[in-house]
Amino acid sequence: MSSKETNDLFLYGASGHGKVVLEIAEILNLPIGGFIDQNPNLRSIYGYPVLRELPEYGNTFISIGNNLIRKNLAEKINEKRYIHLIHPECNISKRCEIGVGSVIMAGATLNTGSQIGSHCIINTNASIDHECTIRDFVHISPNVALAGDVSVGEGTHIGIGACIIQGVRIGKWVTIGAGAVIIRDVPDYAVVVGNPGKVIKYNK
16 A cells, blocks of 8 residues: 555545645645545546545545534544644734634634634634633534634534624534524524524424
8 A cells, every 4th residue: 555545635525625624735745545425426526536434545635514423433443543724814913722624714714722623614805802611523614703712512504704702602514504693692402593693483
């Protein structure tokens, strides 16, 4: 087995999110072994093979946007194989912490003291201010703005363009709708929409 094969990166998930993650890996000049996906109609994407099973060698990145699926897969794959991917055109404080399996996309800003958990998605042009805490398997959508000292629980999805004022605590597996403005704490599993944000139902 060559050293290249040993270090090859395999992207688990060949959807649109996977394609974006692929381009970050290309920009970082990482050796890419291909995608893993169960869709029988997919054989290659952008010239990279689509495999059905994860090889026993190489590194792994779960390139699936759904938070729960990402968590379920992460629990089945050896953690030592995960890397995180950071687009070079980000603004990230040297005092941030970023967990394994997370991706930081182009234009994102992470300010001092912020902590990003494992297998998170910090999407295009998202802004995370000082001392925010983002737990595992969270998806922060494009153009979301988090003010300072915001806490976001495991598995939460914050929709595109949402804004959250300073000091707010958001529970786990919450869904915040696109463009919502959050001015108070949000309980676990809540679905929140509007300005100001209101709970309309709860996730199972």
